[in-house]
Amino acid sequence: MVELNADYVDHAFREALLAWQLQHHATGGTVSIEEHGNTVFQNAGHQAPRREEATELPLPPRKEPLLVGVNKYHRRFAHHLRPLVHDLTQGQNPDSLFVACVDSRVNPNLITSSGPGDLLTLRNIGNVVCSDGRDASIESALSFALNGLRVQSVVICGHTNCGAMNALLAEAGGGDKSSLGPAFNQWLDHARPSYAALLAGHPVGRQAAAAGYGTVDQLSMVNVAVQLAKLQEHPVAGPALADGTVQATGLFYDIATARVFQVSADGIENLDPGFDAGRQGSVAAAGR
Numbered sequence: 312m313v314e315l316n317a318d319y320v321d322h323a324f325r326e327a328l329l330a331w332q333l334q335h336h337a338t339g340g341t342v343s344i345e346e347h348g349n350t351v352f353q354n355a356g357h358q359a360p361r362r363e364e365a366t367e368l369p370l371p372p373r374k375e376p377l378l379v380g381v382n383k384y385h386r387r388f389a390h391h392l393r394p395l396v397h398d399l400t401q402g403q404n405p406d407s408l409f410v411a412c413v414d415s416r417v418n419p420n421l422i423t424s425s426g427p428g429d430l431l432t433l434r435n436i437g438n439v440v441c442s443d444g445r446d447a448s449i450e451s452a453l454s455f456a457l458n459g460l461r462v463q464s465v466v467i468c469g470h471t472n473c474g475a476m477n478a479l480l481a482e483a484g485g486g487d488k489s490s491l492g493p494a495f496n497q498w499l500d501h502a503r504p505s506y507a508a509l510l511a512g513h514p515v516g517r518q519a520a521a522a523g524y525g526t527v528d529q530l531s532m533v534n535v536a537v538q539l540a541k542l543q544e545h546p547v548a549g550p551a552l553a554d555g556t557v558q559a560t561g562l563f564y565d566i567a568t569a570r571v572f573q574v575s576a577d578g579i580e581n582l583d584p585g586f587d588a589g590r591q592g593s594v595a596a597a598g599r
C-alpha cells in the first residue's frame with residue numbers, strides 16, 4: 312500500500328512510481344496507491360503538473376465498503392485520535408446538545424469544527440423536539456443534556472432538501488401519507504406545525520424565499536424556528552432558557568454551498584464571514 316499525500320506530482324515522479332509498481336507486480340506482489348491529498352496522481356499522466364495543497368478534508372465522503380473505511384481509520388486516524396480522547400475516558404463534558412436530522416449529508420462535528428466530547432448529539436427525522444412529553448427519546452436527551460450534563464446550549468440544525476420536509480410538502484399536495492409507513496407518518500406530527508407556520512407567512516420563510524431558497528428549504532428553515540419555540544415551552548429547557556443558563560441556537564446547513572446559516576425566531580443570517588451578502592440571493596438560487 313502506497314499512501315500518497317503530495318502537493319506536487321510531476322511526470323517523472325509518476326513514471327518512477329509506475330515503473331516500481333510494474334516491477335513489483337512482475338515478482339508476484341501487489342501494489343495499491345491510496346491518495347489522501349488534493350493532488351491526483353492519476354491526473355499527472357495527461358495534464359501539466361499543478362501544485363495543490365497537500366491537505367486532506369477531515370472527513371471526505373467514503374467511496375468504499377464500510378469495513379474498508381474502518382481499516383483505513385485504524386491505519387490513518389486512530390493514533391491521532393488517542394491523545395485527544397485521553398482526558399475523556401472517564402467522562403464527558405459537552406458544551407451543547409446538538410439536535411440534527413438523521414440525513415447522511417449533515418455532519419455536526421464537521422460544520423462546527425468540533426470533536427470528541429464537544430457535542431451531545433440527538434438525531435431524528437426532521438431535527439425536531441417536543442415540549443409535551445410525547446417522545447421518550449427526545450425527552451430523555453433533553454433531560455440528560457440539561458439536568459445531567461449541564462450543557463450551556465441547545466442547537467437545532469436543519470438542512471437543505473430534507474426528506475421530512477419533502478414528505479410534508481408531498482402530503483400537503485395530496486400525496487400518500489402512509490407511503491413511508493405509519494411510524495414515519497406519526498413522527499411527522501412533530502414537524503406539521505412548521506408547515507402551518509410557513510403557510511401563515513412566518514418571517515423566516517419569507518427571508519428564505521428572498522434569499523432564493525425554494526419551498527422545501529423555506530419550510531426547513533421555518534421548522535428550525537418552530538422547534539426553537541418549542542424549547543421555550545419545554546418544562547426543563549424553558550426555565551433554563553428564560554433565566555439565561557442555557558442558550559438556544561438555530562442553524563441551517565446548505566448542502567450545495569456547504570454554508571451554515573443562523574436561524575432565529577424572525578430571520579436568517581449567513582454565518583460565512585467570506586460571503587458577500589449582496590450575492591446571497593443568486594448563490595442560494597444557484598444551489599437549487
Ligand SMILES: [Zn+2]
Pocket residue numbers: 412413414436437438470472473474475
Ligand atoms: Zn433532514
